[in-house]
Amino acid sequence: MPSPKRIGKIDFGLLSPKEIRQMSVRKIIWADTYDDDGFPYPQGLMDLHLGVIDPGLRCKTCSQKSGECPGHFGHIELAKPVIHVGYTRLIRKLLRVTCRECGRLLLSSDEIEKIIGTDISATGDSLTEKDIKKERICPHCGEQQLKINFEKPTTFAEIATDERGKKVENKLTPADIRARLEKIPDEDLRHLGIDPVVARPEWTVLTVLPVPPVTMRPSIILENGQRSEDDLTHKLVDIIRINQRFKENQDAGAPQLIIEDLWELLQYHVTTYHDNEVAGCPPARHRSGRPLKTLSQRLKGKDGRFRGSLSGKRVNFSSRTVISPNPNLSIIEVGIPLRIANEMTIPIRVTQFNIEELREIVRNGPDREDVRDPCGANYAIRPDKRRVRLTKGATSEDGNLEFIAEQMEPGWTIERHLRDGDIVLFNRQPSLHRMSIMAHRVKVMDGKTFRLNPAVCPPYNADFDGDEMNLHIPQTEEARAEAFLLASVQENILSPRFGGPIIGGIHDHISGIFMLTHTRRWFNKGDAISMLQNCDIKRMGEPDKIEDDVPYWTNKQIFSHILPPTLNMVFQASSCENCDQCLRENCDRDAYVRIVDGELLCGTIDKKAIGAFDGAIVHRIIRQYGYARAVQFIDDVTRLSIRAIMYDGFTFAIDDEDLSKSDYGQIREVLERATHDVGRRIQIYEDGQLEPMPGRTEEETLEMQIMQVLGKARDNTGEIAGRHLGLSNSAVVMAVSGARGSMLNLTQMAGCVGQQAVRGERIMRGYEDRTLPHFKKGNRGAEGHGFVKNSYKSGLNPTEFFFHAIGGREGLVDTAVRTSQSGYLQRRMINALQDLKVAYDGTVRTTGGRIIQFNYGEDSTDPMKSSFGQPVDVKGIVENILKEAV
Amino acid sequence: MALIAQQLNVLKHEMVPEHSIMTDEEVQALFSRYEISAEHLPKIYHDDPAVIATNARISDVIKIVRKSRTAGRAESYRLVVKRPKK
Numbered sequence: 019m020p021s022p023k024r025i026g027k028i029d030f031g032l033l034s035p036k037e038i039r040q041m042s043v044r045k046i047i048w049a050d051t052y053d054d055d056g057f058p059y060p061q062g063l064m065d066l067h068l069g070v071i072d073p074g075l076r077c078k079t080c081s082q083k084s085g086e087c088p089g090h091f092g093h094i095e096l097a098k099p100v101i102h103v104g105y106t107r108l109i110r111k112l113l114r115v116t117c118r119e120c121g122r123l124l125l126s127s128d129e130i131e132k133i134i135g136t137d138i139s140a141t142g143d144s145l146t147e148k149d150i151k152k153e154r155i156c157p158h159c160g161e162q163q164l165k166i167n168f169e170k171p172t173t174f175a176e177i178a179t180d181e182r183g184k185k186v187e188n189k190l191t192p193a194d195i196r197a198r199l200e201k202i203p204d205e206d207l208r209h210l211g212i213d214p215v216v217a218r219p220e221w222t223v224l225t226v227l228p229v230p231p232v233t234m235r236p237s238i239i240l241e242n243g244q245r246s247e248d249d250l251t252h253k254l255v256d257i258i259r260i261n262q263r264f265k266e267n268q269d270a271g272a273p274q275l276i277i278e279d280l281w282e283l284l285q286y287h288v289t290t291y292h293d294n295e296v297a298g299c300p301p302a303r304h305r306s307g308r309p310l311k312t313l314s315q316r317l318k319g320k321d322g323r324f325r326g327s328l329s330g331k332r333v334n335f336s337s338r339t340v341i342s343p344n345p346n347l348s349i350i351e352v353g354i355p356l357r358i359a360n361e362m363t364i365p366i367r368v369t370q371f372n373i374e375e376l377r378e379i380v381r382n383g384p385d386r387e388d389v390r391d392p393c394g395a396n397y398a399i400r401p402d403k404r405r406v407r408l409t410k411g412a413t414s415e416d417g418n419l420e421f422i423a424e425q426m427e428p429g430w431t432i433e434r435h436l437r438d439g440d441i442v443l444f445n446r447q448p449s450l451h452r453m454s455i456m457a458h459r460v461k462v463m464d465g466k467t468f469r470l471n472p473a474v475c476p477p478y479n480a481d482f483d484g485d486e487m488n489l490h491i492p493q494t495e496e497a498r499a500e501a502f503l504l505a506s507v508q509e510n511i512l513s514p515r516f517g518g519p520i521i522g523g524i525h526d527h528i529s530g531i532f533m534l535t536h537t538r539r540w541f542n543k544g545d546a547i548s549m550l551q552n553c554d555i556k557r558m559g560e561p562d563k564i565e566d567d568v569p570y571w572t573n574k575q576i577f578s579h580i581l582p583p584t585l586n587m588v589f590q591a592s593s594c595e596n597c598d599q600c601l602r603e604n605c606d607r608d609a610y611v612r613i614v615d616g617e618l619l620c621g622t623i624d625k626k627a628i629g630a631f632d633g634a635i636v637h638r639i640i641r642q643y644g645y646a647r648a649v650q651f652i653d654d655v656t657r658l659s660i661r662a663i664m665y666d667g668f669t670f671a672i673d674d675e676d677l678s679k680s681d682y683g684q685i686r687e688v689l690e691r692a693t694h695d696v697g698r699r700i701q702i703y704e705d706g707q708l709e710p711m712p713g714r715t716e717e718e719t720l721e722m723q724i725m726q727v728l729g730k731a732r733d734n735t736g737e738i739a740g741r742h743l744g745l746s747n748s749a750v751v752m753a754v755s756g757a758r759g760s761m762l763n764l765t766q767m768a769g770c771v772g773q774q775a776v777r778g779e780r781i782m783r784g785y786e787d788r789t790l791p792h793f794k795k796g797n798r799g800a801e802g803h804g805f806v807k808n809s810y811k812s813g814l815n816p817t818e819f820f821f822h823a824i825g826g827r828e829g830l831v832d833t834a835v836r837t838s839q840s841g842y843l844q845r846r847m848i849n850a851l852q853d854l855k856v857a858y859d860g861t862v863r864t865t866g867g868r869i870i871q872f873n874y875g876e877d878s879t880d881p882m883k884s885s886f887g888q889p890v891d892v893k894g895i896v897e898n899i900l901k902e903a904v
Numbered sequence: 905m906a907l908i909a910q911q912l913n914v915l916k917h918e919m920v921p922e923h924s925i926m927t928d929e930e931v932q933a934l935f936s937r938y939e940i941s942a943e944h945l946p947k948i949y950h951d952d953p954a955v956i957a958t959n960a961r962i963s964d965v966i967k968i969v970r971k972s973r974t975a976g977r978a979e980s981y982r983l984v985v986k987r988p989k990k
């Protein structure tokens with residue numbers, strides 16, 4: 019391989035008419051494509067010199083067959099010059115900065131020097147339109163300049179003043195413009211940043227049009243045998259037709275008006291041929307009314323050549339379906355429907371070592387009927403690259419399975435089905451971080467959905483309300499090795515975002531493990547085994563006590579079975595209230611977790627211990643025992659917690675929000691007192707007695723006081739409800755353990771929904787001096803400005819419902835705005851950072867070797883391998899040695 | 905009023921990290937340490953207030969010592985270049 023070369027410079031230029039004629043293999047003069055026999059017209063748009071698309075014919079330029087001939091350009095000689103829409107802004111600029119008479123730049127050499135300095139090549143600066151004053155006199159020939167008007171898409175005009183001082187607009191034809199551009203001297207162009215060798219400005223006005231090869235605008239044959247031409251061909255037909263008519267009219271000496279109209283029509287067709295979405299120009303349409311897809315439309319936008327075909331494209335060996343949960347799968351597995359596993363293949367080379375196994379696979383054929391059946395194969399590829407489809411057939415003679423199995427030998431390749439243990443890439447859009455694509459191991463299953471352990475939902479941000487995910491099958495050994503080593507689930511348990519586990523228990527895992535490990539309970543052998551049956555446990559530990567010859571294990575012992583036997587940890591659970599004086603082992607909420615030698619001595623396991631984003635135990639296991647043990651632990655803890663939650667049962671219903679009669683009385687009392695208090699404060703304000711807070715008006719002070727009083731009232735109702743609802747209530751369990759929801763949600767369900775706000779203030783908008791016609795003008799009371807006294811359980815009254823909808827909409831708008839903004843921000847970040855890498859010397863560099871950061875992260879720490887950002891987990895190490903809190 | 909007349913030295917501001925011009929020897933040592941030439945360095949414009957305050961010229965290399973949230977102290981080097989006309 020030749021050594022890589024450095025690109026010194028890239029020139030961007032225009033095609034000159036000379037170059038266009040030079041690269042052309044044929045002058046095209048006929049608008050027709052094919053004759054009645056379906057043969058291309060000579061010098062027509064499908065001329066055989068431009069390349070071939072029909073099989074059987076040979077290219078008249080390179081004499082190659084269809085598929086081998088790359089295609090060749092032709093050209094059309096335009097009867098009159100037309101402007102190229104892509105360059106109208108350049109033309110406008112040049113017309114405005116050069117003399118209409120002599121074509122020179124409207125600046126004296128002194129002025130040029132003042133603006134861009136003496137040596138252009140040193141600075142690379144160039145002149146802009148702003149550097150030249152409008153309508154001045156040419157410093158070279160003294161000609162008075164005229165204002166140039168430009169009207170989209172391609173009309174230019176000069177504004178002159180006639181004898182009576184009236185403004186008159188003189189249209190400039192493309193021929194006039196071309197003549198003016200021709201006059202600009204090369205030297206002046208250099209000052210404008212244009213290299214005249216590769217881009218003379220008059221080349222922006224076309225006199226000859228290249229005709230692209232037929233290979234880039236092939237015609238297709240419809241089912242009814244009719245030919246359907248490409249949009250570009252349609253457009254070229256239009257151009258040639260008008261060009262012809264123009265010539266005929268010109269030769270016949272048609273009146274000026276008709277000539278002008280035809281010229282404009284020619285301009286229109288050439289413009290829409292280049293870009294069919296220009297402002298101020300009706301798009302050219304197909305007979306069906308669909309706008310034509312012309313040159314610019316092929317490149318632009320999401321489905322254009324760049325974003326649609328080059329930086330992203332459709333791929334083979336991929337599949338997509340709905341996802342659903344299965345907590346009995348390992349987090350490193352993904353369940354694949356049998357139908358998909360039978361369609362997706364992996365190519366396996368036949369060697370002397372695997373030939374017998376592959377023979378068996380070939381004999382199994384292309385239709386695996388049951389997930390327990392061994393996998394088959396769909397294709398065999400012979401050493402000469404010929405693909406043979408494996409077919410079963412009714413009898414062994416009909417099919418070719420036995421024949422292929424006998425015939426195959428080392429050198430063949432068999433495309434076998436997916437089977438358990440294969441490495442596949444699994445992805446959910448939007449792919450915002452590296453954990454959005456992870457390598458899983460296949461588990462072929464019944465059903466029609468992809469199955470995954472709910473513990474891997476957080477990195478994908480997946481749920482099961484209809485989400486779909488994609489699957490890709492790496493096809494080579496290298497691809498599989500790379501996917502496994504870099505992208506596998508276990509390698510991605512720790513997030514580089516915060517240096518902690520992003521995979522871990524969610525929802526019921528947390529509720530379940532909380533209910534299992536909270537306080538102290540005893541289970542007999544049957545119950546204990548039924549909870550641990552899905553975990554990888556070899557033997558039960560010693561029971562805690564034996565009563566009447568029956569052994570009992572504590573709940574904490576059951577959990578300890580899945581811990582590594584040498585684990586030592588001390589931490590506060592999610593349910594910890596951060597008391598001023600921590601009672602440690604005697605915590606009345608059992609929130610002080612202490613694990614000594616793999617035994618949970620006290621404390622409750624909840625979100626803090628095993629949850630995604632927290633996962634203290636998961637994190638410690640990774641640092642101490644590695645990823646494989648962590649996978650094992652997460653698998654065990656999710657299975658154990660699901661069994662545990664099923665042991666007690668876990669439901670939530672409308673009557674879980676019921677309170678006692680006296681509670682409702684207290685809540686009513688609290689709300690009445692608060693309303694009363696608000697009324698009293700309004701009275702003080704209206705009497706002018708309110709003492710304003712520093713830096714606030716009296717009105718602002720009143721508003722703040724009202725918000726405070728009502729906020730406190732809602733919290734008080736929450737407290738009343740909370741006193742009644744204990745850990746026997748599922749919502750409380752979920753809130754305390756961190757599984758889902760908060761005590762605030764519970765307050766709003768059972769107690770009082772509280773104040774609705776827009777931008778942090780009470781609702782003030784609506785009618786004049788009031789929010790709704792249900793209230794008196796000037797009313798400042800709680801109900802009139804969005805305070806919802808009711809709970810979600812008791813139901814909202816109509817005005818409350820309306821205020822609630824106002825407050826709720828603010829949240830929706832915020833999220834909608836945020837996602838679109840952060841999405842674009844993300845795109846720009848990725849574009850800026852995607853090719854940076856950390857070099858062996860620790861520097862962050864671009865592909866060109868330029869240094870971005872002298873030391874990665876300034877401390878050379880990989881955040882994924884850090885402990886929540888810290889390079890060393892000192893607390894963990896000390897805890898592990900002392901087996902005590904630090 | 906008298907206070908305003910006094911020129912502000914940006915380098916004395918607590919938010920501005922330490923900037924200093926490197927000697928030729930230091931620059932050569934830097935280049936050989938990272939196996940780079942001047943064009944691989946991050947850039948800083950000649951009219952940057954901190955560059956003006958250090959009296960650095962175009963093609964000088966400036967050493968910048970910052971407080972770092974991760975490392976405590978971090979060194980960086982920038983090549984002084986002319987700000988292109990826009």
Ligand SMILES: [Mg+2]
Pocket residue numbers: 480481482483484485
């Ligand atoms: Mg969803």
Ligand SMILES: [Zn+2]
Pocket residue numbers: 068069070077078079080081082087088089090
């Ligand atoms: Zn050819």
Ligand SMILES: [Zn+2]
Pocket residue numbers: 117118119120121122156157158159160161
């Ligand atoms: Zn002139």
Ligand SMILES: [Zn+2]
Pocket residue numbers: 594595596597600601602605606607609610
């Ligand atoms: Zn406590």
